[in-house]
Amino acid sequence: MANKKISQLTAKGTALAATDLVEISESDGAGGYVTKSVTGANVKSGLQPTLVSATNIKTINSTTLLGSGDLAVQATLVSATNIKTINSNTILGSGDLVIAGGEKVPAISSTVGTTITGLTNAISDSFLLPANTFSSNCVFELQWMPSRIVGTSGTTQGLVYINSTNSLVGATLFGTGANMTATGVSTGRFVRWVSVRSNIGSLPLTSQQAASDYNSILPTENLPFDNTSGIYFLFVMNNITNVLLQSRNVGYRLIGYNL
Amino acid sequence: MSNIKTSKGKITFNKTEYVLQNFTNDLGESVSYALLSDSQVHIGTDKGIIFFDLSCTINKETFTDINLFTAALY
Numbered sequence: 001m002a003n004k005k006i007s008q009l010t011a012k013g014t015a016l017a018a019t020d021l022v023e024i025s026e027s028d029g030a031g032g033y034v035t036k037s038v039t040g041a042n043v044k045s046g047l048q049p050t051l052v053s054a055t056n057i058k059t060i061n062s063t064t065l066l067g068s069g070d071l072a073v074q075a076t077l078v079s080a081t082n083i084k085t086i087n088s089n090t091i092l093g094s095g096d097l098v099i100a101g102g103e104k105v106p107a108i109s110s111t112v113g114t115t116i117t118g119l120t121n122a123i124s125d126s127f128l129l130p131a132n133t134f135s136s137n138c139v140f141e142l143q144w145m146p147s148r149i150v151g152t153s154g155t156t157q158g159l160v161y162i163n164s165t166n167s168l169v170g171a172t173l174f175g176t177g178a179n180m181t182a183t184g185v186s187t188g189r190f191v192r193w194v195s196v197r198s199n200i201g202s203l204p205l206t207s208q209q210a211a212s213d214y215n216s217i218l219p220t221e222n223l224p225f226d227n228t229s230g231i232y233f234l235f236v237m238n239n240i241t242n243v244l245l246q247s248r249n250v251g252y253r254l255i256g257y258n259l
Numbered sequence: 260m261s262n263i264k265t266s267k268g269k270i271t272f273n274k275t276e277y278v279l280q281n282f283t284n285d286l287g288e289s290v291s292y293a294l295l296s297d298s299q300v301h302i303g304t305d306k307g308i309i310f311f312d313l314s315c316t317i318n319k320e321t322f323t324d325i326n327l328f329t330a331a332l333y
Contacts, residue, residue, distance in 0.1 A: 123296050170272050173308035206308055209285050224306050
């Protein structure tokens with residue numbers, strides 16, 4: 001082996017065995033080197049072990065990272081570039097994003113309610129205002145559409161009640177729509193605006209027949225409205241003075257704001 | 260069947276106590292109650308106008324006449 005270049009040595013032709021010897025120059029720490037040998041086992045012990053998916057290299061959503069090719073990942077989020085903003089404010093970062101002062105529309109419907117016949121107050125339609133939709137101080141507006149569908153005489157009223165259950169018994173009167181006396185089919189849109197302070201609502205007199213509150217009306221100042229629990233809004237038809245009258249509610253909308 | 264419990268100008272229904280008081284009806288009159296039909300009535304209270312009907316008992320007593328039912332509340 002003396003006086004031979006390394007390129008002139010006979011090739012081993014197989015993988016390094018644990019017992020093979022490899023010549024090295026070990027630093028003496030003072031700028032010099034000392035010729036020594038290490039075994040194949042010494043060399044292999046310093047190498048990274050073969051990667052085995054899910055054993056010594058993690059997976060992503062159970063998919064191996066081993067193999068060739070590009071692993072597609074989501075690009076880094078850049079506000080207003082590849083993720084939208086809210087009113088020009090970034091939504092990136094940690095913590096809670098408090099949305100305050102926005103309009104809430106917890107209920108809107110064009111459902112045709114149950115037809116109510118004859119001299120009775122009965123529920124035609126209803127919805128549940130989920131708990132904590134509104135705070136103890138809020139304002140909201142309710143619109144509802146009673147419809148008189150059959151009858152040549154008498155009066156139809158569309159009333160609204162609120163209750164903790166979807167039941168009329170024990171319910172609190174919320175509003176009384178204007179009398180509907182037109183012969184045949186007629187539909188009205190009735191409106192109430194409610195100001196709630198410390199879970200007590202102020203609104204137009206609940207027993208007064210009125211289409212809207214755009215004119216001054218005696219108030220009801222003691223309507224309990226505590227939305228820490230769910231509140232059912234009940235759309236009730238009352239067919240007055242004619243057992244043949246039929247009516248139903250055909251739509252509603254509730255919008256409001258927490259204050 | 261739901262029961263209404265009465266007690267000296269007050270009623271209790273579904274664990275809520277109501278103080279009976281007048282309300283203004285749609286004619287502008289101060290009334291304590293308003294009959295809606297042969298079986299239904301609006302009762303004025305400190306918590307608004309409450310709907311009751313003959314499906315309720317009053318102090319466990321059943322009624323078939325809305326006038327007697329209403330009178331039993333006061």
